[in-house]
Amino acid sequence: SQTIHQWPATLVQPVGSPLSLECTVEGTSNPNLYWYRQAAGRGLQLLFYSVGIGQISSEVPQNLSASRPQDRQFILSSKKLLLSDSGFYLCAWTRDGFSPLHFGNGTRLTVT
Amino acid sequence: AQTVTQSQPEMSVQEAETVTLSCTYDTSESDYYLFWYKQPPSRQMILVIRQEAYKQQNATENRFSVNFQKAAKSFSLKISDSQLGDAAMYFCAYRSASSGGSNYKLTFGKGTLLTVNP
Numbered sequence: 669s670q671t672i673h674q675w676p677a678t679l680v681q682p683v684g685s686p687l688s689l690e691c692t693v694e695g696t697s698n699p700n701l702y703w704y705r706q707a708a709g710r711g712l713q714l715l716f717y718s719v720g721i722g723q724i725s726s727e728v729p730q731n732l733s734a735s736r737p738q739d740r741q742f743i744l745s746s747k748k749l750l751l752s753d754s755g756f757y758l759c760a761w762t763r764d765g766f767s768p769l770h771f772g773n774g775t776r777l778t779v780t
Numbered sequence: 781a782q783t784v785t786q787s788q789p790e791m792s793v794q795e796a797e798t799v800t801l802s803c804t805y806d807t808s809e810s811d812y813y814l815f816w817y818k819q820p821p822s823r824q825m826i827l828v829i830r831q832e833a834y835k836q837q838n839a840t841e842n843r844f845s846v847n848f849q850k851a852a853k854s855f856s857l858k859i860s861d862s863q864l865g866d867a868a869m870y871f872c873a874y875r876s877a878s879s880g881g882s883n884y885k886l887t888f889g890k891g892t893l894l895t896v897n898p
Contacts, residue, residue, distance in 0.1 A: 710890055711890035712871065714887075717884075727885075758825065766813070771824065773823070774824070
């Protein structure tokens with residue numbers, strides 16, 4: 669069966685510090701991968717998606733970047749965090765257009 | 781671009797009663813998928829139910845059912861015999877049926893917070 673792992677679960681970082689959130693999928697190959705952000709009391713906003721190794725598409729221009737160094741690994745990064753980067757970050761994957769998105773457990777990021 | 785609107789920020793229901801959560805969407809496409817996800821306090825996103833736009837029959841999963849009105853672009857979720865464990869944020873989501881990874885992304889509404897009263 670397929671599983672998705674996302675870490676860390678919680679992170680508190682000062683403004684201006686770097687960020688690295690990691691997501692890995694097991695039990696499948698060539699998944700479509702996604703990073704979503706959920707601000708307090710709001711819906712999910714798509715940040716990045718990837719259809720293959722090294723292929724990253726950005727939905728919202730911002731202070732964040734994403735990379736996919738391996739088939740089942742998806743990384744969300746920032747060189748310098750802003751207060752506005754605080755939120756709940758969710759990684760997700762899907763096999764195809766019919767299958768639902770499967771989500772990781774999320775990372776709660778607080779920028780102080 | 782597709783948009784998904786959930787007009788009810790909060791809803792409440794008595795245990796064992798029925799509640800309906802509303803969702804409307806805007807699209808120019810004829811083929812697409814619709815989903816309802818549940819996010820309990822743990823914040824894990826859990827798929828509740830999905831509907832293919834080309835199917836006229838409304839999807840059903842145990843106590844959960846949808847009322848899909850394609851012409852009206854409406855996709856409501858009905859929860860029957862509500863249980864305390866149903867308390868959560870519920871998100872409606874849209875996906876294009878076009879092929880390609882970029883179109884596999886989900887567009888979400890802002891959510892409806894459901895409270896179940898004992």
